[in-house]
Amino acid sequence: MKEQVYLYPIWVRLWHLFNALLFLALILTGLSLQYSNKIFTLIPFNYSVSIHNISGLILAAAYLFYLFGNRFTSNGRYYRFETNKLFVRLAKQFRYYSYGIFKNESPPFPVSAERKFNPLQKLCYIIVMYVLMPILIATGLGLFFPDILPNKIMGITGIQFVDLFHISTGFTLSLFMVVHIYLCTIGKTPLSNFKSMINGWH
Amino acid sequence: MKKLFVLSLILLLSAALVPDKITGRSVEHSSENSRCFKCHGKIVYNYFNKVQDQHLTKRMNPYFVIDSVLFYNSNHKSLECFDCHSYDYKTFPHNSELQMELMPTCLDCHEGDEVTANYHFEKINEEFLKSVHYIRHPKEFTCFMCHNPHTYKINVRKNENIDETIIYDNNICLSCHANINKYHLISSNKNPNIIKKHDWLPDQITHFAHVRCIECHTQTTNKTLVAHQILAKDKAVKKCVECHSQNSMLMASLYKFRAKESRNQFGYFNASILNNAYVIGANRNYYLNVMSWVIFGFAVFLIVIHAVLRILIK
Numbered sequence A: 001m002k003e004q005v006y007l008y009p010i011w012v013r014l015w016h017l018f019n020a021l022l023f024l025a026l027i028l029t030g031l032s033l034q035y036s037n038k039i040f041t042l043i044p045f046n047y048s049v050s051i052h053n054i055s056g057l058i059l060a061a062a063y064l065f066y067l068f069g070n071r072f073t074s075n076g077r078y079y080r081f082e083t084n085k086l087f088v089r090l091a092k093q094f095r096y097y098s099y100g101i102f103k104n105e106s107p108p109f110p111v112s113a114e115r116k117f118n119p120l121q122k123l124c125y126i127i128v129m130y131v132l133m134p135i136l137i138a139t140g141l142g143l144f145f146p147d148i149l150p151n152k153i154m155g156i157t158g159i160q161f162v163d164l165f166h167i168s169t170g171f172t173l174s175l176f177m178v179v180h181i182y183l184c185t186i187g188k189t190p191l192s193n194f195k196s197m198i199n200g201w202h
Numbered sequence B: 001m002k003k004l005f006v007l008s009l010i011l012l013l014s015a016a017l018v019p020d021k022i023t024g025r026s027v028e029h030s031s032e033n034s035r036c037f038k039c040h041g042k043i044v045y046n047y048f049n050k051v052q053d054q055h056l057t058k059r060m061n062p063y064f065v066i067d068s069v070l071f072y073n074s075n076h077k078s079l080e081c082f083d084c085h086s087y088d089y090k091t092f093p094h095n096s097e098l099q100m101e102l103m104p105t106c107l108d109c110h111e112g113d114e115v116t117a118n119y120h121f122e123k124i125n126e127e128f129l130k131s132v133h134y135i136r137h138p139k140e141f142t143c144f145m146c147h148n149p150h151t152y153k154i155n156v157r158k159n160e161n162i163d164e165t166i167i168y169d170n171n172i173c174l175s176c177h178a179n180i181n182k183y184h185l186i187s188s189n190k191n192p193n194i195i196k197k198h199d200w201l202p203d204q205i206t207h208f209a210h211v212r213c214i215e216c217h218t219q220t221t222n223k224t225l226v227a228h229q230i231l232a233k234d235k236a237v238k239k240c241v242e243c244h245s246q247n248s249m250l251m252a253s254l255y256k257f258r259a260k261e262s263r264n265q266f267g268y269f270n271a272s273i274l275n276n277a278y279v280i281g282a283n284r285n286y287y288l289n290v291m292s293w294v295i296f297g298f299a300v301f302l303i304v305i306h307a308v309l310r311i312l313i314k
């Protein structure tokens, strides 16, 4: 049996737990807002609005917490973006997921204390956490304080403009989440990554 | 003599040709009205006091001041003061008996009036007679309580700017519901605080700037453009989905006039609202929705194939 490494410090696990739960709440309420109608309601509109607002605000706070954590602990180093042979490395990982895994090859970038994420994972996490989440949170705050939005942006109302970005980003992140959960089943055993995210050891 | 005739003819013709917009009124009325505006157009007025044998300047009761600009922009710009008020107001001091004069109602002039037939005054009157205001205060509450006799100007029917219409219409209600002085003309009860009474509605500023009070407080019908039957408070719209849904009731009230033009433009449901507001639930985009489900379905499809292959090959 290989030696285990402590990869997920407690603050990452706590953040991640809250993040995941809030995200699920946001997706459910967000969907019921988007598809609000008189015949069938998943969650009544006014509850959706309140739950979505409160979850969004906590998510934003949690996100700040995550930023601080990555800035002031060593966890941040896993997110350092490296351009060196990026495409070659990405292609390698992609080939593994789409071909090698079926041939029982061993993963090209095994997890270690120096390398928590494979290149594909890393790129995704960087885009998700440092590009999409800020867009989602900023547009969400704009919709929470609609009075601060300009009346018109490029010919459409400010709320519509901001909302368009909010729902597109929300959709992309929901898509990410599904793929993310699935890819997490690719570990030593299908459940081992989830166990790691609970007890911290990989 | 002939010269004079031609000259007066030209004058007459030009007077007739001057479009309403420029003069704002038919010329013949202005001189009569300006007599009254001399005193009622300003916050002070002058008159000759016979007893003291001198000219005096006095304060005009601010409630009796009439803005001539607003008057000549109103629906009734072509009317004379005397069309509604007694001729006896010509004398000053006014005869105190005049305070008790009977004022004409809208219907006195508009019932059966062909020019304004498309406004359906009779139907509006029927609705008004069923409103809480009239039922509870039939003596005090008249059409003039909401339609200022000297400034009322139609909005929703002609004004392209819906935001302005909303402000105009809401100010009508707020003239009492946010103003204890006018409210007390009707009732001596305590004026309920509008902001507090609508606490259940989030983003009040956004809502009150984008919907009218009457959206929630009236029974809309096909007969009138502006519903006039104000309902009791327990019948007011409280369900968010009445507006925040694909068959939003806003399309039958505020956007009635535009409803037909562009229902579903560029895949947006109820697109005619979009110029002015983006109503969550009512303005979702069909194409974006379909696209998102297709992409999502495709991703799930790939995941399932991948998972099945992993299980089979293992």
Ligand code: HEM
Pocket (backbone or CB within 6 Å): A007, A008, A012, A016, A019, A020, A021, A023, A075, A116, A121, A125, A128, A129, A173, A177, A180, A181, A184, A193, A194, A195, A196, A197
């Ligand atoms: C119920 C939903 C979710 C589950 C079950 C889940 C599961 C996991 C697991 C098992 C890991 C550890 C494996 C790894 O490092 O890749 C992980 C890590 C991670 N997840 Fe999730 N996740 C969920 C939702 C999300 C969401 C919504 C986001 C972002 C918006 C997210 C972002 C991340 C990030 C950034 C990491 C790496 C954390 C670090 O170690 O620095 N996850 N997740």
